[in-house]
Amino acid sequence: xxxxxxxxxxxxxxxxxxxxxxxxxxxxxxxxxxxxxxxxxxxxxxxxxxxxxxxxxxxxxxxxxxxxxxxxxxxxxxxxxxxxxxxxxxxxxxxxxxxxxxxxxxxxxxxxxxxxxxxxxxxxxxxxxxxxxxxxxxxxxxxxxxxxxxxxxxxxxxxxxxxxxxxxxxxxxxxxxxxxxxxxxxxxxxxxxxxxxxxxxxxxxxxxxxxxxxxxxxxxxxxxxxxxxxxxxxxxxxxxxxxxxxxxxxxxxxxxxxxxxxxxxxxxxxxxxxxxxxxxxxxxxxxxxxxxxxxxxxxxxxxxxxxxxxxxxxxxxxxxxxxxxxxxxxxxxxxxx
Amino acid sequence: xxxxxxxxxxxxxxxxxxxxxxxxxxxxxxxxxxxxxxxxxxxxxxxxxxxxxxxxxxxxxxxxxxxxxxxxxxxxxxxxxxxxxxxxxxxxxxxxxxxxxxxxxxxxxxxxxxxxxxxxxxxxxxxxxxxxxxxxxxxxxxxxxxxxxxxxxxxxxxxxxxxxxxxxxxxxxxxxxxxxxxxxxxxxxxxxxxxxxxxxxxxxxxxxxxxxxxxxxxxxxxxxxxxxxxxxxxxxxxxxxxxxxxxxxxxxxxxx
Numbered sequence: 001x002x003x004x005x006x007x008x009x010x011x012x013x014x015x016x017x018x019x020x021x022x023x024x025x026x027x028x029x030x031x032x033x034x035x036x037x038x039x040x041x042x043x044x045x046x047x048x049x050x051x052x053x054x055x056x057x058x059x060x061x062x063x064x065x066x067x068x069x070x071x072x073x074x075x076x077x078x079x080x081x082x083x084x085x086x087x088x089x090x091x092x093x094x095x096x097x098x099x100x101x102x103x104x105x106x107x108x109x110x111x112x113x114x115x116x117x118x119x120x121x122x123x124x125x126x127x128x129x130x131x132x133x134x135x136x137x138x139x140x141x142x143x144x145x146x147x148x149x150x151x152x153x154x155x156x157x158x159x160x161x162x163x164x165x166x167x168x169x170x171x172x173x174x175x176x177x178x179x180x181x182x183x184x185x186x187x188x189x190x191x192x193x194x195x196x197x198x199x200x201x202x203x204x205x206x207x208x209x210x211x212x213x214x215x216x217x218x219x220x221x222x223x224x225x226x227x228x229x230x231x232x233x234x235x236x237x238x239x240x241x242x243x244x245x246x247x248x249x250x251x252x253x254x255x256x257x258x259x260x261x262x263x264x265x266x267x268x269x270x271x272x273x274x275x276x277x278x279x280x281x282x283x284x285x286x287x288x289x290x291x292x293x294x295x296x297x298x299x300x301x302x303x304x305x306x307x308x309x310x311x312x313x314x315x316x317x318x319x320x321x322x323x324x325x326x327x328x329x330x331x332x333x334x335x336x337x
Numbered sequence: 338x339x340x341x342x343x344x345x346x347x348x349x350x351x352x353x354x355x356x357x358x359x360x361x362x363x364x365x366x367x368x369x370x371x372x373x374x375x376x377x378x379x380x381x382x383x384x385x386x387x388x389x390x391x392x393x394x395x396x397x398x399x400x401x402x403x404x405x406x407x408x409x410x411x412x413x414x415x416x417x418x419x420x421x422x423x424x425x426x427x428x429x430x431x432x433x434x435x436x437x438x439x440x441x442x443x444x445x446x447x448x449x450x451x452x453x454x455x456x457x458x459x460x461x462x463x464x465x466x467x468x469x470x471x472x473x474x475x476x477x478x479x480x481x482x483x484x485x486x487x488x489x490x491x492x493x494x495x496x497x498x499x500x501x502x503x504x505x506x507x508x509x510x511x512x513x514x515x516x517x518x519x520x521x522x523x524x525x526x527x528x529x530x531x532x533x534x535x536x537x538x539x540x541x542x543x544x545x546x547x548x549x550x551x552x553x554x555x556x557x558x559x560x561x562x563x564x565x566x567x568x569x570x571x572x573x574x575x576x577x578x579x580x581x582x583x584x585x586x587x588x589x590x591x592x593x
Contacts, residue, residue, distance in 0.1 A: 106467030115552030192476030193506035321579035
């Protein structure tokens, strides 16, 4: 039976979202190649996360518990993962396209002398030259291109998956799987660089990753008091604020709220883009939003090509009208409570 | 200290990218080529390291003849010399083949620390630094925003989603640079003049004893799928347009 292996990344003792998003993807792919699904779980004591992986479709969980791996250690983790893959010879390996996943995946692929495709947004199995191949789609040139990549000769086929582009599946608590403890073979020399500390950052605002509504602004707000309008609108729709590169460069918004190729990839129900021309390296960051509303004074701005609903006009007049429209209907409810 | 900085020449971020008719690559005509912005942070950190500890900075780059311009840009910023690997077998190389070529060139020169950008802005893959480290048998610290070198060790800060990792490594090592690490300097006019006389070796893969081994291949490139056109709310009255968008979002899209 062919095997698909998912590297189950954890942060602060919990599985990160993309780990479960990849499990759902692995389930789909396993049907196509008639394969089994395994997960690799690495940490100090982290076996409690195995059940969640099994509920999401893992038939086997390779559990590596070692005090030296309590924090993410790139070279040592790469060796442990590569050692498991060498023994198992899986067909496909999925790793999260997070900071940690991207770092470990490249070292694993290099150790196994196989190909790695980074930040995939879509995967499919196609028969090419009489063999089932994993066709890996990535956005190239800042989303201005869609590139399909294959790894024809080498196995395993390793990819990292962009967080947030695939849906998690529903857990099924009746699923059963095997927990397989693996003793890592690690000497001091295998560590290379050492992670000494993991410091969680307290961000003052909420997270864009889970936001249902995002209001994002760009250079078109120049002369409108920067982000004052964006903040006011976000406030009434209970949304998070975000912005384009020029908005970040003008100091209107923090770097961590940058949307697009070099920033965040988000998937809200509603994305409102205000005063943004719609450069491809920006729009690629919200291509999975359910509904996109664009407001800009330039009718020929490319943002209107990607928006579901567009309004052309003066931001200084339209946004206050929208805020007024929203608050006037919300007011009676507030007085009741 | 012997310092190496790897740079890649990429299309300018604003360049209009068109796919070749056969889907094998991009049309290069009319494109303005620049040093990948993350590599500029790498070059800057290499120069700062040299200014602090002495030594020299060697630039390594892979690409066709036009790549020389990017190598000269790094020399104009202050690096001492360059290696330009110009071999058609590497023009469309994947990350593994690219890293192998860089490794082959770097093996032949003394190296205490190697800087790369955290990723190139064309293929966005972000793998070369890590593979290079693995091939050279060196530790790597990737995507960092702070670096402190003391003696033969370095401490770095790597931001990850919602947290930071503090990482320590011995030298030699590979470092990949993220925005925030520094502010890259501009090349001065005297720097540009001097750069013209600085030595750059041009090498083929065979000169480095390298057989190009590609692991992945691009099956097809295409423009991203088009979406059906959206609805533009017409009219002159901002209040009416505001009311209509709220109605659509509430009643049709049901997202607020």
